[in-house]
Amino acid sequence: MPDDDARAVETICNIIHLRNDAVPLSLAPKEVFEIAVAADKFDCASAVKLASIFWLKTSGTEVQVVSELALLMSAAYILDNVDAFGEITLAMMMMRYKESYLPLADHLFNFVLWEVLFMLEARRNM
Structure with missing residues (x-):
């Protein structure tokens, strides 16, 4: 489909x-997303679950933005990876991020519940 990210679809097909030799060992956060x-769109999240566990674990430890x-x-939320979701949201809470998390919802509205970002914001302000 024209609206789909061709590289993402190619990775899913691999x-x-x-075709494990063609599956990247590491990806940028945008690529994982x-x-x-x-x-999710093509209903094959379970097919990428094992690879996504690796990508989410290695990407999440290095990201400081x-x-x-x-x-x-x-991505963890969409792929129903509870462990990665918990680790990544904890990393977000532990960062010394002075701005509100709520503007992040502008880009993620269709994918992550507003409640998650509200909880992050509330938890940070405790």
Whole structure:
């Protein structure tokens, strides 16, 4: 489809067709997010679950930018990866981020519940 991220769809196809040599070992947070969105759209999130566990774990430990952590949090949410979601949201709360988390919802509205961002904001202000 024209609206889909071609690289994300290609990665999903490589996973489904067991072309492990063509599946990246690491991805940027935006790429992980795009794969999660495409996997959700084409109802194949379970097919990418194992690879996404690796991507979310390795990407989340290196990221120090809250907007990139928000992309990873969204990917974990979309792919129903509870452990990664918890670790990434905890990392977001522990950052010394002075701005509100609520503007992040502008880009993630269709993917993450508003309540999650409200809870992050409330927890940070405790």
